[in-house]
Structure formats: C-alpha cells, structure tokens
Amino acid sequence: MRTLKFLLQKEFRQIFRDPAILRLIFIMPVIQLIVLPLAADYEMKNINLAVTDHDHSAYSRELVNKIKASGYFKLVTYNEAYKQSLTAIENDQADLILEIPVHFEKDLVKEDAAKVFVSINAINGTKAGLGGAYLQTILRDYNQAVREKWIQFPRIKLLPTIDITYANWFNPHMNYKYFMVPGILVLLLTMIGANLTAINIVREKEIGTIEQINVTPIRKHHFILGKLIPFWILGLVILTLGFGVARIVYGIIPAGSFVTIYVFAAVYLLAVLGLGLLVSTYAATQQQAMLVSFFIMMIFILMGGLYTSIDSMPEWAKWITRFNPVSYFIDVMRMVVLKGSGLTDISRQLGIIALFAVVLNTWAILSYRKRS
Amino acid sequence: MEKIQVNGIVKTYGSKQKKLTALDHVSFTVKEGELFGLIGPDGAGKTSLFRILTTLLLADSGTATVNGMDVVKEYKAIRKQVGYMPGRFSLYPDLTVKENLAFFATIFQTDVNENYSLIKDIYEQIAPFENRRADKLSGGMKQKLALSCALIHKPTVLFLDEPTTGVDAVSRKEFWEMLKGLKQQGITILVSTPYMDEAALCDRVALIQDGHIMQVNTPADVINGFGKKILAVKSSDMLSLLQLVKQMPGVLDAYPFGEYHHLVLADEQVKLDFPGEVTVKETAPDIEDCFMLLMKNHAA
Numbered sequence: 188m189r190t191l192k193f194l195l196q197k198e199f200r201q202i203f204r205d206p207a208i209l210r211l212i213f214i215m216p217v218i219q220l221i222v223l224p225l226a227a228d229y230e231m232k233n234i235n236l237a238v239t240d241h242d243h244s245a246y247s248r249e250l251v252n253k254i255k256a257s258g259y260f261k262l263v264t265y266n267e268a269y270k271q272s273l274t275a276i277e278n279d280q281a282d283l284i285l286e287i288p289v290h291f292e293k294d295l296v297k298e299d300a301a302k303v304f305v306s307i308n309a310i311n312g313t314k315a316g317l318g319g320a321y322l323q324t325i326l327r328d329y330n331q332a333v334r335e336k337w338i339q340f341p342r343i344k345l346l347p348t349i350d351i352t353y354a355n356w357f358n359p360h361m362n363y364k365y366f367m368v369p370g371i372l373v374l375l376l377t378m379i380g381a382n383l384t385a386i387n388i389v390r391e392k393e394i395g396t397i398e399q400i401n402v403t404p405i406r407k408h409h410f411i412l413g414k415l416i417p418f419w420i421l422g423l424v425i426l427t428l429g430f431g432v433a434r435i436v437y438g439i440i441p442a443g444s445f446v447t448i449y450v451f452a453a454v455y456l457l458a459v460l461g462l463g464l465l466v467s468t469y470a471a472t473q474q475q476a477m478l479v480s481f482f483i484m485m486i487f488i489l490m491g492g493l494y495t496s497i498d499s500m501p502e503w504a505k506w507i508t509r510f511n512p513v514s515y516f517i518d519v520m521r522m523v524v525l526k527g528s529g530l531t532d533i534s535r536q537l538g539i540i541a542l543f544a545v546v547l548n549t550w551a552i553l554s555y556r557k558r559s
Numbered sequence: 560m561e562k563i564q565v566n567g568i569v570k571t572y573g574s575k576q577k578k579l580t581a582l583d584h585v586s587f588t589v590k591e592g593e594l595f596g597l598i599g600p601d602g603a604g605k606t607s608l609f610r611i612l613t614t615l616l617l618a619d620s621g622t623a624t625v626n627g628m629d630v631v632k633e634y635k636a637i638r639k640q641v642g643y644m645p646g647r648f649s650l651y652p653d654l655t656v657k658e659n660l661a662f663f664a665t666i667f668q669t670d671v672n673e674n675y676s677l678i679k680d681i682y683e684q685i686a687p688f689e690n691r692r693a694d695k696l697s698g699g700m701k702q703k704l705a706l707s708c709a710l711i712h713k714p715t716v717l718f719l720d721e722p723t724t725g726v727d728a729v730s731r732k733e734f735w736e737m738l739k740g741l742k743q744q745g746i747t748i749l750v751s752t753p754y755m756d757e758a759a760l761c762d763r764v765a766l767i768q769d770g771h772i773m774q775v776n777t778p779a780d781v782i783n784g785f786g787k788k789i790l791a792v793k794s795s796d797m798l799s800l801l802q803l804v805k806q807m808p809g810v811l812d813a814y815p816f817g818e819y820h821h822l823v824l825a826d827e828q829v830k831l832d833f834p835g836e837v838t839v840k841e842t843a844p845d846i847e848d849c850f851m852l853l854m855k856n857h858a859a
Contacts (some may be wrong), residue, residue, distance in 0.1 A: 189665065190666055190668065197662050201651065204653050394649065394651075401611050
C-alpha cells in the first residue's frame with residue numbers, strides 16, 4: 188500500500204510539473220468543446236442554388252421566391268441558359284441547379300402537370316443529399332399550394348391530403364448541440380485517457396527509468412495501478428470540466444442523473460486506460476505509441492456513431508462498432524442526457540464496457556514484462 | 560564465498576541470418592567483498608552481461624548465480640538484494656534529488672533514514688542541491704545521485720555499468736574513492752569500464768573483447784604476465800614514424816599511446832635503428848598494453 192501511495196505521489200508530481208501537459212489536459216478540451224459543436228453543425232444552410240428559368244412566368248417566379256424564402260438556399264445565379272448554371276457548378280459556385288422548362292406555367296395550368304429538372308453537385312455528399320431533399324419538400328409544398336388555390340369552392344375540399352405533424356421526443360427543438368456536445372466530450376475523454384497513459388509509460392522506456400524500476404522488487408500490478416489511477420482521476424476531472432462547459436456555454440443539463448453518467452464514465456475510463464496501457468507495452472518509442480493510438484482513435488471516432496449513424500452502416504461495419512467502446516459511451520451519454528435513462532436502462536452497455544476493461548487491462552498486465 | 564558465478568553464458572542478438580554474438584561462453588566468479596572490474600571496449604558485451612546478472616535479460620544458454628541464487632529462477636529474490644546503476648542516467652529527470660531518493664527507497668520497501676549511513680558520504684556531497692530537479696544536475700552529481708539510489712536498500716552486490724563514462728577526470732577519481740569506501744562496508748562490486756587506467760584500481764579484472772573473456776586476473780598479474788619489452792618512441796612526425804616502425808623486423812605491434820608510440824618487441828635482443836631525431840625510451844607495460852596484446856593474439 189505504501190509503495191502504491193508513493194507511486195501515485197510521484198506520478199502526480201510529474202504531471203503537475205509539466206506545464207505543457209497541464210495545458211493539454213485542461214485548456215484544450217475546454218476550447219474544443221466550445222469551438223467544435225458550433226462548427227459541427229448538421230443543419231445545412233447556405234446551399235448555393237442556380238436557377239435556369241426558360242419560362243419567365245408568374246408561376247415560375249413564385250416557385251423561385253418560395254425556395255428563396257425557405258432560408259436554406261442562396262440564389263447565386265438566375266439565368267436563361269442551362270450552360271451558365273452548369274458553369275457555376277463546375278466553378279463550385281453552385282450546389283444545385285433548378286431548371287424550369289418553357290411552358291412551365293402553360294403545362295401546369297392546362298395539362299395539370301409540369302416538369303422541372305433538378306441537377307445536384309454530388310462532390311459534397313451530405314450537402315447534395317440534404318439540399319436535394321429540402322428542394323423536393325419545397326416543390327411538393329408548392330405543388331400543393333398551387334392546387335389549393337385552384338379549388339373553386341374552398342369549403343368542399345376535393346383534394347385529399349395527409350398532413351404530417353412531428354413530435355420530436357427528448358429533443359423537441361431538434362437542437363443538434365444536445366447530442367453533439369456530450370458526444371464530443373466522450374471523444375475528448377477517450378483521446379486524452381488513451382494517449383496520456385500510452386505516452387507516459389513509453390516515456391519511462393525512452394528515458395530509461397523503466398530499467399531502474401524493473402530491477403526493483405516492485406510488483407507488476409502496483410506499477411500499473413500507479414499509472415492507471417492518476418489518469419483515471421484526471422479523466423473524471425475532465426468530464427466534470429466538460430459538463431461545466433456544456434452547462435455554461437450550451438445550457439445543457441442532463442435529463443438523467445449525474446450519478447449514472449459518472450458510474451459509467453468510471454468504468455469506461457478503465458477500459459480506455461487499459462487500451463493505452465496495452466499500446467504502451469508494445470511500443471518502444473513515443474512516436475510509435477502516438478501513431479498506433481492515432482489510428483485506433485480514428486476508427487473509434489469515425490465509427491463511434493457521433494458523426495454517422497451506426498444504424499445506417501452495413502452489417503460488417505456494425506460488427507466493428509460492437510468492439511468500439513466509444514459507441515457505447517456515446518449511446519449512454521445520449522440516453523442519459525436527453526432521455527434521462529437510469530442505471531438499469533444502461534446496464535447492458537455498462538456490462539460490455541466492464542468486460543472491455545477487464546480484457547484490456549489483463550492483456551496489458553500479462554504483456555508487460557519486467558525482463559526481455 | 561562466491562558472490563557472483565557466471566558459467567558459460569551465451570547471448571546472441573538478431574535473426575538467424577544475421578546473428579550477432581554479444582556473449583560467447585562467458586565464465587568467471589566474483590568473491591565476496593571484491594571490487595571486480597569488467598574491462599573492455601564499447602560493444603564488448605559488458606552491458607548485456609550486466610542485464611543478464613540483474614535479471615533484466617535472459618541468456619540463450621549458460622547459468623549464472625548472484626548471492627548463490629539463480630538469475631532465472633530466483634530473480635525476485637535477487638532484485639531485492641542487488642543494486643544496479645545503468646550506464647545511462649535513468650532516474651526521473653522531473654523529480655528532485657530528494658524525491659528520486661525517497662521514491663527508490665520506497666519501492667525497495669525501505670526509507671531513506673534506514674540505510675542513510677551507507678550513502679551518507681556520497682549523498683552529503685549532493686545534499687545542498689536536494690531540491691533541484693535531477694535533469695538540472697551536472698554529470699558528476701547525477702552519477703552520485705544514481706549511486707545513492709542504487710545503494711539505498713543496502714544491496715549486498717552492486718552492479719555499476721560504465722559509471723565513469725562521460726565524467727570528468729576529477730569526478731572519476733572521486734568516484735573510485737567512493738567505491739573503495741563501499742567495498743570496506745562489505746559490498747561486492749562488479750564495475751565495467753572502457754578506461755584501461757581504471758583497471759588498476761580493481762581487485763581483479765576480467766578483460767573482455769567481442770563477447771570473449773580473454774583473461775581474469777589481478778591487475779598486477781595481468782601486467783606481470785605481459786613478458787615483453789616495450790619501447791616508447793616519439794618524433795616530430797608521428798604518423799610516418801608509426802608507419803615506419805610497424806615495418807621494422809622484430810616489432811610485434813606498434814600503436815599510438817598518449818604522446819608516444821608503443822612498440823612491442825619480439826624479444827629482449829631486438830635492436831632497432833631509428834633514423835633522424837627520434838626519442839626512444841624503455842617503458843613498463845600497463846593494462847592497456849596487455850589488452851592490446853591479448854586482442855592481437857585473440858584476433859590471430
């Protein structure tokens with residue numbers, strides 16, 4: 188016990204003596220939490236639209252006005268030649284082209300049907316998909332409005348319509364920050380936890396102190412606990428700091444209890460730190476450790492369900508996400524913060540993460556050798 | 560009683576195609592209370608041997624015991640009883656002198672005061688800098704701190720891997736004085752060094768080269784066993800002189816030695832004629848001459 192106490196004391200001294208690490212641990216996450224959610228905005232605005240209007244009628248103008256009024260589109264060019272619009276797309280000035288053919292109004296009134304042509308710049312997939320969907324909704328709306336106007340006796344509604352109303356449960360205003368901020372907090376916790384432990388032990392290898400430690404009768408698990416506990420505590424401090432930022436800057440107060448989140452985070456951090464330890468036992472230099480954890484982090488982040496929904500991934504990718512601890516924590520964070528889930532609701536995720544923690548740490552302890 | 564016993568230790572590095580033999584059937588013994596020197600150039604295998612004896616590295620074959628305990632089977636017990644000072648400074652650079660010492664005392668399950676008398680003479684010299692970070696110490700002070708940390712648990716056997724490499728002449732002298740003091744306290748010391756002049760300060764030395772032990776003897780007997788006459792020569796053009804004397808009949812070997820060249824003669828009767836102004840004097844061999852001769856014989 189006394190040995191462990193001294194190990195911890197030494198570890199904390201080293202951490203607090205390194206101003207760069209301190210800054211990294213405390214200031215960087217706060218800045219990231221303030222900046223990233225503002226930038227990682229899922230709502231598409233400012234979609235650049237080029238309109239080629241061959242008709243120049245009242246109806247076509249009304250359609251264009253309606254699109255402009257939606258607030259999602261910015262009209263960059265309004266012309267009579269499709270070629271001009273295409274040039275705008277080629278120069279990356281426009282994302283969408285709406286081509287209104289000649290006799291649009293005539294066809295609409297006389298034939299009761301008219302066609303428009305939408306052409307989408309698919310270089311930015313998200314923007315193209317969302318822009319196309321927005322435009323379609325507006326066109327449908329326009330269609331309906333036109334038809335309603337033609338009904339002679341408004342009292343007898345000839346047009347059967349299904350009106351859809353939404354209820355957004357748990358996040359009524361669809362505020363994306365409510366799920367982005369806790370998600371980013373999870374990523375920060377994972378990155379800092381795994382990287383710090385990995386680099387810390389490899390650093391002892393690099394400066395040769397591990398050699399000196401290895402000839403001592405120190406117990407393996409003491410040494411590893413001495414490394415785990417400080418970063419475990421730091422991780423919880425960062426989590427607290429993150430929730431502080433979420434509350435002050437974004438006004439996010441978890442619907443569920445903090446106890447649930449901290450219980451999960453405590454187990455989760457053990458898993459993440461275990462991963463860092465594992466990396467450090469195999470890496471000989473800080474460079475190696477950094478690169479390996481960088482690659483792992485990349486997969487964890489992109490397949491963690493924060494930026495892309497896991498449900499829409501192919502089956503094989505879903506299997507990979509099952510081995511990604513980040514996906515479980517993001518899940519839990521959203522459940523607790525938005526839905527107010529309690530410990531019983533997250534028991535499945537908690538169990539899996541506990542299993543991660545046991546496997547990773549056992550592996551790390553077994554592969555840490557005091558002699559070669 | 561033998562404190563360290565090494566029997567036919569072999570250690571190779573690298574793959575099957577490119578095998579590098581670091582230690583080739585190395586055997587020697589170190590008696591209790593002895594100051595034993597492992598003398599050899601860089602790459603001779605000194606550090607590998609130290610790492611095997613301090614249970615950090617496993618040998619390919621052969622056995623070794625420290626304090627009568629096997630380095631493979633009883634490594635846990637050995638770690639409690641030996642002190643090791645690696646060749647590279649390997650204490651925590653961001654902890655102070657005092658913190659480093661207290662830390663190593665604790666992981667050896669003791670405290671600084673318990674064995675303070677053992678390190679008192681050494682530690683007092685760095686005590687004024689107690690609160691300075693280890694990376695801000697001078698080379699000599701770092702070495703004293705490392706020695707203090709290696710001694711804090713009162714080891715019975717002390718392993719010092721090139722403790723004087725990169726340390727100035729004054730500190731080196733001081734360091735050997737300290738080792739003598741420790742020897743008097745009954746600690747068995749195995750020290751390695753590439754400096755031949757330090758060999759004379761050991762009780763016994765093992766001369767090692769390319770993983771082979773060439774000789775194990777007292778420094779005096781090593782020199783006595785030399786049995787050849789040595790001439791020291793000097794002139795204004797040392798380079799051409801060396802080339803000249805290397806070709807002379809009766810000269811076994813010639814090599815630069817400080818401001819002179821040393822010439823090893825085949826026998827007492829050899830007479831040499833030197834052209835021009837060459838200072839010639841007869842000189843007594845020292846360990847380095849012995850080493851050079853052993854190396855030459857070994858290579859042949």
